[in-house]
Amino acid sequence: MEPRLVCCFTGHRSIPYKNLRKLDALLTETICALAAGGVRVFRTGGAVGFDTLAALKVLELRDKLGIELELILPCRDQTRGWSSRDKKYYDYILSACDRYHYISDTYTRDCMLERDRKLVEGCVRCVAYCKKSTGGTAYTMYYALRKGVEVINLAESV
Numbered sequence: 001m002e003p004r005l006v007c008c009f010t011g012h013r014s015i016p017y018k019n020l021r022k023l024d025a026l027l028t029e030t031i032c033a034l035a036a037g038g039v040r041v042f043r044t045g046g047a048v049g050f051d052t053l054a055a056l057k058v059l060e061l062r063d064k065l066g067i068e069l070e071l072i073l074p075c076r077d078q079t080r081g082w083s084s085r086d087k088k089y090y091d092y093i094l095s096a097c098d099r100y101h102y103i104s105d106t107y108t109r110d111c112m113l114e115r116d117r118k119l120v121e122g123c124v125r126c127v128a129y130c131k132k133s134t135g136g137t138a139y140t141m142y143y144a145l146r147k148g149v150e151v152i153n154l155a156e157s158v
Contacts, residue, residue, distance in 0.1 A: 008043040008119040010140040011050020011129030027057040035065040046073045050129040071100035074115040116140040
């Protein structure tokens with residue numbers, strides 16, 4: 001049995017509207033290229049913004065490319081305080097994904113960072129949308145680089 005190559009996504013919660021069409025096209029192109037290179041499992045952290053866009057794109061391409069969506073979620077109450085629209089997307093993605101895993105039952109001080117590290121574990125690629133050098137997205141991207149994971153930052157092309 002051949003190893004299942006894994007890729008994770010990390011990105012900002014807020015994405016300028018003017019960048020969405022280009023980012024959507026880049027996600028399609030990148031996921032297709034990674035799948036052609038043998039990646040079969042794509043992971044997101046279930047957050048609003050880039051995680052949601054990436055998860056929806058994986059689900060859109062899943063049957064065509066023979067890929068899977070795995071969610072690594074920080075806690076069961078992750079959506080507390082989210083808009084009803086964002087919760088609907090989250091619920092849809094959770095119900096449609098191939099697998100999901102919670103780091104913690106409830107929010108803890110460390111569950112977000114632990115989620116970020118777990119996203120990267122075992123990955124061969126990390127697809128990011130990172131425009132800042134601080135915060136959770138930057139932490140995950142730099143963690144991936146320290147672990148020898150190739151990072152593709154789509155923000156550089158938008």
